[in-house]
Amino acid sequence: MDRRNFSKKMMMTGIALPAAGRILPDNGDQDKFKEEAGKYPARVFDVVVAGGGTAGVVAAVAAARNGAKTALIEGKGYAGGTVVEGGTALHSFFNLWKPFPGVQKRQVVKGIAQEIIDRLMVVGGTTGHGDVTGKIDYDCVCTAIDTELYKLVALEMLNEAGVSVFTNTLVAGAVVKRSSIEGVITQSRMGRELFRGRCFVDSTAYGDLSAFAGAEYKELNDHPVCNSMGLGNVNIEKLYAYLVKNNALGDLAYGMRSGKDGQIIRFGSESGYTIKGKLPQEFVDGVVSLGSGLITTTVHDNYLMFIKVNYKLPVSPTNRDEVAKAELKIRQNQYKTLELFRKYLPGCENAFIARTSPSLNIRRGRTITCDYDITLADVIEARHFDDDIMVYGFHDSAPRYQIRNGGTYGVPFKALIVKNIDNLLAAGMLITSDFQAHMSTRNTVCCMGQGQAAGTAAALCASRNIGTRDLKYSDLRAALEKGNVYFES
Numbered sequence: 001m002d003r004r005n006f007s008k009k010m011m012m013t014g015i016a017l018p019a020a021g022r023i024l025p026d027n028g029d030q031d032k033f034k035e036e037a038g039k040y041p042a043r044v045f046d047v048v049v050a051g052g053g054t055a056g057v058v059a060a061v062a063a064a065r066n067g068a069k070t071a072l073i074e075g076k077g078y079a080g081g082t083v084v085e086g087g088t089a090l091h092s093f094f095n096l097w098k099p100f101p102g103v104q105k106r107q108v109v110k111g112i113a114q115e116i117i118d119r120l121m122v123v124g125g126t127t128g129h130g131d132v133t134g135k136i137d138y139d140c141v142c143t144a145i146d147t148e149l150y151k152l153v154a155l156e157m158l159n160e161a162g163v164s165v166f167t168n169t170l171v172a173g174a175v176v177k178r179s180s181i182e183g184v185i186t187q188s189r190m191g192r193e194l195f196r197g198r199c200f201v202d203s204t205a206y207g208d209l210s211a212f213a214g215a216e217y218k219e220l221n222d223h224p225v226c227n228s229m230g231l232g233n234v235n236i237e238k239l240y241a242y243l244v245k246n247n248a249l250g251d252l253a254y255g256m257r258s259g260k261d262g263q264i265i266r267f268g269s270e271s272g273y274t275i276k277g278k279l280p281q282e283f284v285d286g287v288v289s290l291g292s293g294l295i296t297t298t299v300h301d302n303y304l305m306f307i308k309v310n311y312k313l314p315v316s317p318t319n320r321d322e323v324a325k326a327e328l329k330i331r332q333n334q335y336k337t338l339e340l341f342r343k344y345l346p347g348c349e350n351a352f353i354a355r356t357s358p359s360l361n362i363r364r365g366r367t368i369t370c371d372y373d374i375t376l377a378d379v380i381e382a383r384h385f386d387d388d389i390m391v392y393g394f395h396d397s398a399p400r401y402q403i404r405n406g407g408t409y410g411v412p413f414k415a416l417i418v419k420n421i422d423n424l425l426a427a428g429m430l431i432t433s434d435f436q437a438h439m440s441t442r443n444t445v446c447c448m449g450q451g452q453a454a455g456t457a458a459a460l461c462a463s464r465n466i467g468t469r470d471l472k473y474s475d476l477r478a479a480l481e482k483g484n485v486y487f488e489s
Contacts, residue, residue, distance in 0.1 A: 040185065040194040045071040045164070046462035047455070048184055048197035050171045051204035053081020054444050055428035055451030057154045058112045059201045062455030064161040066479060068462050070455075071195055072163050073186055075170045076358065079154040081205065082429075083444050084147040085357035087228045088306040089266060089297045091443040093117075093129060094141045095393035100406035105140070108393050108408050111485045113448035116153060117143065121256075125149030127265040127299055130255025139394070142253035142266040143445075144297035144305060147230075147355065166195075171204060174212040180422045180467075181213050198462035199423045201454045206318060207366030207430040215418050216369035219316035222435050223363035224291065225323075226311070227330045230355030231304040231341065231348070238347030240267055243294075248278040251295060258301040268295040283344040292337040303354065307341075309333050317362045330360055363442055367433045368426045371469075372414040376436040380404060384488065385412035387473045389453035389480060391488050392446045396439040403440075408488055411441065413476065416454050422467035427454040449485070456480055 047063040049056050052074030060072040072079070083090065093114065097103040107114075107129075120126035125146035132139050158165050166186070173185035175194065183196040202209040207217055243249040250269035257263035269275050275294060276284050287293065291310035298305050311330050315322050334353065341348040377383070379395065382403050388410035395401045403409055415431055418424040427450040429442040440446065456479050461471050481487070 040192045042183070042194040042196055043071065044196045045069045046197060047071070047199050047201065047458045048073065048195050049201040049203060049455065049458075050184060050209040051081070051202065051428075052079040052165070052167070053203060053205055053428065054083045055447040055454070056081065056201070056203035057158065058448045058451030059203055059427055059455030059458070060163045061112055061157055061161045062452045062483065063201070063459040064163045065483070066456050066459035068459035070163045070459075071197070072158060072165045073169050073171060073184065073195065074165070074167045077167050078151040079158060079165070079167070080147075080151050082361055083145065084150045085228070085361050086226070086306070086308075087147045087230060087355065088144075088308070090143045090145060090445050091396065092139055092141050092394035093143060093445055095406050095408055096140055096395070096398060096402060097406040098140045099399065099402065103406035108391050108486055108488075109445050109449050111449070111452050111480075111483050113445060113452070114484075116150070116157065116448075119153045119157065120145055120149060123149055123153070124259055125153065125299065127255035127257060127297075130253040130265050132251055132253040132266065139251070139398070142255065142297060144255070144265050144299050146299045147305065171208045171212065174209060176213050179420060181424055184209060198465060199425070199458040199468070201425050201427060201458050202368065202418070202430065203427045203451060203454070205362060205365055205429055207368045207426070210368045210418055210424065210426060210430070211366055213421055213424060215421055215424070217366040218369070218433060219318060219366055220364060220433065220435070221313065221316045224310040224312045225317055225326060225330075225360045225362050226308050227334065227357050227360045228306050228308045229334050229353050231307055231338065231351045232302065232354035233350050233352055234302055234304050235347035236264055236298065236302065236304075239345055240264055242346045243267065243269075246278045248275045248294075250274055257299060265299070266295075266297045268293070280344050283340055286340045287337065290333045290337050290340075292333065305355075307337065309337055311360070317360070317365055323360065327360055331356070362429070364429055364438065366430060368430050369419045370415050370426060370431055371417040371419055372412055374411065374415050374432045374434065374437050374441055376401070376434050379409050379437050379440050382407040382409050384410035387413040388487060389413045389416070389457075389476065390446075390449035390485060392440065392449065394440060394443055394445070396443060397436060401436055401439070410488075411446070411450060411453075413453065413457065413473065416450060416457070417468050422469070423461065425454040425458055425468060427451045452483060452485060453480060456483060
């Protein structure tokens with residue numbers, strides 16, 4: 001259909017095309033412009049999920065499985081977010097049991113998150129849940145994934161669930177009436193559109209939808225940003241032997257690699273400081289100054305899936321101009337890291353950069369104010385709530401902070417309900433203001449669990465035409481249990 005006929009059809013249906021691209025100068029200020037008002041084509045759904053990342057994929061699948069006509073809006077051309085861009089192991093499906101004698105190992109996150117692992121296992125895209133035999137006070141299980149196969153599996157699962165997926169589409173605004181969102185304004189190469197819905201999930205990581213809707217938020221800028229890379233043409237066994245010889249091996253895990261079980265899937269040292277005096281000082285000084293590390297995971301022979309390069313921004317990562325500068329700096333540091341690996345690490349002499357994220361990754365953007373803010377005490381004292389929507393047992397700052405007695409804490413539903421908005425839920429790294437509590441709740445597997453709860457709740461609210469605070473917890477709990485979500489009691 002050509003543009004003229006398309007325009008005619010749209011007008012016949014009573015929906016005006018947007019005034020896309022028409023920007024008029026503001027005569028009062030030559031440095032500012034105003035956009036000519038226009039009507040946008042509208043699409044109507046029960047649930048609209050903004051952000052197809054770690055939490056968003058699971059939220060959309062859950063909403064659709066619970067009967068909601070569901071839209072997923074994602075700015076990039078694939079789904080998966082930090083899981084596929086960071087490329088590290090997924091932390092963590094299990095409790096941290098090894099430091100606590102007598103505490104049993106148990107898988108505490110199941111549901112859709114585990115289904116994704118099961119699907120990846122079929123296509124050779126994961127190591128499975130391999131026990132860590134090295135630094136057991138940090139993590140007990142390594143679940144590494146193939147970043148590219150994860151993208152495929154995520155899109156397939158969304159399609160099978162009946163989710164309408166809109167990739168290459170940006171969240172550009174929100175239509176709000178009183179205390180409810182009526183629709184999400186998007187921008188794509190098709191122009192502006194309006195996605196109407198009854199209930200909405202913000203899983204954008206940056207909290208974009210919440211901010212556009214007028215929610216309260218903070219920009220704490222308390223984490224470095226990162227871009228990880230995969231290194232190809234690496235002799236894993238040779239590098240492993242070198243680290244062992246120099247007593248520089250911290251973590252070690254075995255699992256499935258290139259179709260063979262019992263292979264090294266994770267090894268190295270978490271911090272450059274832990275290898276000081278064990279490896280050449282020039283190498284140690286280099287990785288520390290570059291923000292890179294020696295801990296890595298792999299799903300394939302001759303390939304290190306994950307080498308991180310951190311960078312501390314002077315301002316929040318919502319600042320586009322500073323992020324643009326950081327994109328260049330981090331890629332320069334990635335190449336310098338590669339040079340260090342080639343020069344000093346046996347097995348890496350001919351390594352090359354085989355994978356990077358298309359843009360830098362964040363650990364926190366905007367922190368959205370919700371009805372409840374999870375505290376560090378909630379996490380490490382293993383507290384549970386009368387509205388738990390999942391349980392979790394991993395902390396990224398272990399052994400300094402660990403969940404008491406190798407147990408779990410609960411994530412309450414009220415921690416996902418965006419304050420002062422009746423039909424918006426937040427899921428993923430955009431909840432939890434306490435830095436050390438966030439060092440638990442921001443981790444990938446916790447975000448996936450939050451996503452299943454948010455999507456399920458959104459579907460139930462949409463079907464009953466009620467606000468998020470009006471949903472009976474007993475109904476939500478029953479739906480989550482039906483979705484194979486694990487609860488401690």
